[in-house]
Amino acid sequence: MRIEKVEIFPLLYKLTKPYGDANGYKKYRTCFLFKITTYSGIHGWGECIDWLPTLEKGFSERIIPYLLGKKATDRTHICGVIKKWHKRAAAGISMALTEIIAKSAGLSVCDLWGGKLRDSIPVYASFQSYSEEEDWLKHSLELIDQAVCRGFKMIKVKIGGRTLQEDQAHIHSVQRLLEEKIGLALDANQSYDAATARIWDRYFREWSNMLWFEEPIPMDQLADYKLLRSNLSIPVAGGENLKTTAQFLPLLKEGAIDIIQPDVMHVNGINEYRETVQLSRSFGVRSSPHSFDGPISRLYSLFVQACLPPWSKMDHEQIEPVEWDVMENPFTSLLSVQPTNGIVKIPDEIGIGAEIDMDKLKKYQWDGTIYH
Template identity: 65%
Template sequence: MLIERIDTFPLLYQLPQPYGDANGYKKYRSCYLFRITTRSGIEGWGEIIDWLPTLDKGFRERIIPCLLGKKATDRLHLVKTVKKWHQRTAAGVSMALTEIVAKSAGLSVTDLWGGAWREKVPVYASFQSYSERDDWIRHSLGLVEKAVNSGFQQIKVKIGGRTLREDQDHIRSLQHLLEGKIGLAVDANQSYDLAAARQWEPLFRKWARKYDNLLWLEEPMPMNRVSDYKRLRTVLPVPVAGGENLKSAADFLPLLQEGALDMIQPDVMHGDGIEGYRDTLQLGRHFGTRVSPHAFDGGLSRLYALFAHACLAPWSKMDGNKIEPVEWDFMENPFTALVPLQPVNGKVAIPSGTGIGVELNQDILEKHRWDGSTYV
């Protein structure tokens, strides 16, 4: 199965209204899809999220010449080679080659990985809570209400991008809206130090006595502050989670060895390929730690996160076959619809067809193809 052709699909969508988190506002959504075709006609899709001008140039000049003529079955070797240039590209190449191998064997991705434990995987609606509107809190509550009305049972909202008082007013209003009936996670995007993070402790304790819906506090501090995470975890009445930007299973080891997190959150596109991503999931299981994937950017990478979670053993005998949720981008983003799957009552049915089991939306690929123009 020699690689004969690689087609690229850089995609860009300018947001009419910016939204964001503690790191700032998003003014656009983008992704970079590519299709690898073998000499025998088998196709596999990969996805990368990064700055399109440099990514497109590098992919065409370095990655395509590197891959053409190579055996698609040399997946691990090729991914390791590509990783030397660009780790996120290595993750995308890993996706495409995994699909090719599965199709050549007449298997679904989950069957290639040994079979699924479950036919459906839960997802949570993930929000970018901040906007330029004066009534941003009211706007955020409206988006959450829309998600709940569509069937989501769990949500995640942002903190850390406004004053502590504003953020706490926002979460108080959400709790009043949800009445403890919908799972709630809050994500600070590494915006606090330990002292600031602990200012949430009284409010979390108050809610813990009244509600049982607090899911986790995500990345309150920079992830290299392992000792601070360990201290914070001992005092908070809510699980502590993080790790979306860590690049390998080895990067999670200090946090796991020190017992600094209740939940790890690897991202398919930030890791070192699909196999490395699955290694991280298993590492979490070996340490008895929950795993809830970060998957805000990229419909195809989210699909692979769902595949991996379908194949992941339950984290606890106590909860039977229960599995942690996967992130689902609920914000305005046409590229979510590239993969024709939608949650029903907060769960996504896992495709069982050959390869990834679905066809990407070709209309979106054509409508939003990036024209090479400058964007910020």
């Protein structure tokens, strides 16, 4: 079970047209995959995000030399060392080593974790609502309509990147399209202050299909989150950029949030991610994972949800949805596991139960040039 080789696959795709959220526009999508193989021939896939030149140099000069010869079963120690150098790399390596361990035992990842409690997980269509075109609102509505036609029953739309009046006009148009028949979440990417966030509630009280209000204000404003949670008529969600279980504790202990949203690529590995999600159950709140960046991390988010006990005995048949990127991004389809009518079936095969599309890896291989 010792590691023989590590192959890296930095991928780059330049978007046809930029799109984005309140934080700005994306002109490209990147994905950094790697394959860890043991001397016995068992392999596992990992994934992380950062600027590709940084990751390529870091893996080639430091991480790969450190990994070679190590026992794949020493995942906790290995990831503990690597997270001191690069936390997101450690998170990805924890995925690859988890898959290797599951395969060596002849188990799926879910069975390795004690078995899944459900065979499928709902996903919601996640949009980057803004574009540089003057008719950005029309373009947004077209994308939403396409997702609804694909069978998605829930969507998430961005706000906070334009004036309050423009965003409200956008969401009113979205609601006319949806006819309040599709669940709708709004994500402000921490763009407002508490007073502005509360303005939205006059509309929330009129709409019956609202799922949650995501990160309306900066996540470090704990007192204002408590205030919003006590005043808003829909759930408050957030936490995608928090890096440790400990960072979620104040939000939960102070009753400042209804739904936590950890991201497996932003925390210190799959173990801490699972601990964070389980913590939500200890406090009786929901957990709807953030998973916009990559296909492997999204699959692990689905695995965790499949193994997660229900958040309430009053709603024991339901499980919170996982984010699904529906924007222009070929890396979303690197794995064969895809949603049908807004539902993803959890694979039963050993390991992650899916193979990477190697043709797409070759097609989108980064050529080493600087991008911006």
